Amino acid sequence: MSERGVLLVNLGSPKSTQVADVRRYLNQFLMDPYVVDLPWPARRLLVSLILLTRPKASAHAYASIWWEDGSPLLVISRRVQQALQQQLDMPVELAMRYGEPSIEQGLLALAARPGIREVLFMPQYPQHADSTITTSVHEAQRVIKQHGLDIRLNVVPAFYDRPDYLAALADSMRPYLAQGFDHLLLSYHGLPERHLRKADPTGAHCLASGDCCERASAAHATCYRAHCSYVSRELAARLELAPEQCSMAFQSRLGRDKWIEPYTENRIDELAAQGVKRLLVACPAFVADCIETLEEIGDRAREQFVAAGGEELVLIPCLNDDPQWVKVLADWARNTPVQA
Ligand SMILES: C=CC1=C(C)c2cc3[nH]c(cc4nc(cc5[nH]c(cc1n2)c(C)c5CCC(=O)O)C(CCC(=O)O)=C4C)c(C)c3C=C
Ligand SMILES: [Fe+2]
Numbered sequence: 001m002s003e004r005g006v007l008l009v010n011l012g013s014p015k016s017t018q019v020a021d022v023r024r025y026l027n028q029f030l031m032d033p034y035v036v037d038l039p040w041p042a043r044r045l046l047v048s049l050i051l052l053t054r055p056k057a058s059a060h061a062y063a064s065i066w067w068e069d070g071s072p073l074l075v076i077s078r079r080v081q082q083a084l085q086q087q088l089d090m091p092v093e094l095a096m097r098y099g100e101p102s103i104e105q106g107l108l109a110l111a112a113r114p115g116i117r118e119v120l121f122m123p124q125y126p127q128h129a130d131s132t133i134t135t136s137v138h139e140a141q142r143v144i145k146q147h148g149l150d151i152r153l154n155v156v157p158a159f160y161d162r163p164d165y166l167a168a169l170a171d172s173m174r175p176y177l178a179q180g181f182d183h184l185l186l187s188y189h190g191l192p193e194r195h196l197r198k199a200d201p202t203g204a205h206c207l208a209s210g211d212c213c214e215r216a217s218a219a220h221a222t223c224y225r226a227h228c229s230y231v232s233r234e235l236a237a238r239l240e241l242a243p244e245q246c247s248m249a250f251q252s253r254l255g256r257d258k259w260i261e262p263y264t265e266n267r268i269d270e271l272a273a274q275g276v277k278r279l280l281v282a283c284p285a286f287v288a289d290c291i292e293t294l295e296e297i298g299d300r301a302r303e304q305f306v307a308a309g310g311e312e313l314v315l316i317p318c319l320n321d322d323p324q325w326v327k328v329l330a331d332w333a334r335n336t337p338v339q340a
């Protein structure tokens with residue numbers, strides 16, 4: 001009998017596309033101090049202001065991409081969980097940082113299985129960010145303490161540099177490139193610049209110069225932007241792309257803070273202005289398609305590109321339940337050393 005259980009962790013979605021459900025989800029999400037990193041009174045005020053208008057707009061956006069069986073992110077994550085379960089002789093559960101199934105439900109389900117002593121905690125984020133991985137680990141530690149669970153948490157860190165992940169991603173993109181394209185845009189989820197500086201253990205490297213992510217530094221252990229740059233360089237090399245055929249940008253900005261640049265929406269206009277007609281867009285900050293890929297890129301960015309003079313924007317799907325990717329996850333579940 002396995003001592004190990006696996007918990008796949010992703011971000012989460014609202015329960016439905018009803019405005020009230022979207023408001024509840026956004027409130028839980030944005031009141032997380034790892035996401036909106038302001039002291040409680042300022043956070044509460046800012047989030048309350050955002051909640052005046054955002055839930056209605058987001059509900060509309062979710063409704064435009066919702067599937068018959070629910071949120072694409074949740075449906076795809078369940079498929080991955082089930083496919084992984086078929087390959088492993090250890091229990092596999094799914095948890096979302098916000099909404100349900102919660103990290104609490106996932107950990108309690110695993111802890112209730114006879115013989116489970118260790119949870120292999122697998123955040124489904126290739127690049128490190130405190131607003132994704134750190135907050136999920138923090139929540140798991142809180143649950144273990146609150147319930148006095150007799151399990152060890154073994155966290156699989158950001159996997160941006162693991163060759164088997166990069167090979168699966170590059171292989172999943174090849175058929176789209178084979179159909180012809182003028183440019184490949186790698187659009188990553190954005191992050192406020194402040195988050196990047198806060199995560200810099202040296203206190204002096206991140207964003208101190210334009211090319212900081214290309215210069216070796218201890219800061220890169222937790223630098224989201226350096227992890228994105230690494231994935232972009234690897235994809236360009238593996239897909240044999242010339243520098244002018246591929247670029248990187250950051251999407252999904254929220255609020256008035258400065259977020260890391262270049263912004264995807266500006267890059268789309270620039271590329272159209274440069275004469276790019278057939279644009280491929282991949283979103284390597286996500287392993288499962290979600291509102292950020294399907295609606296923001298697949299719908300809105302596509303419209304923007306065509307309005308700016310482009311002909312076709314093709315969204316390359318995330319890894320989703322690609323068998324090669326599920327096999328990579330299964331290998332990690334089997335081969336990650338047990339934590340002492
Ligand atoms: C301050 C705000 C936000 C930060 C910081 C942030 C970081 C971050 N998010 C993801 C992954 C996902 N985000 C998703 C949706 C989403 N993100 C924000 C805001 C921040 N994200 C909002 C308000 C939303 C909700 C949708 C909307 O109203 O626009 C999702 C998709 C969820 C879904 O149901 O489909 C994912 C996945 C990463 C990787 C990240 C840090 C790098
Ligand atoms: Fe987000």
Ligand SMILES: [Fe+2]
Pocket residue numbers: 205206207211212213214223225226
């Ligand atoms: Fe950097």
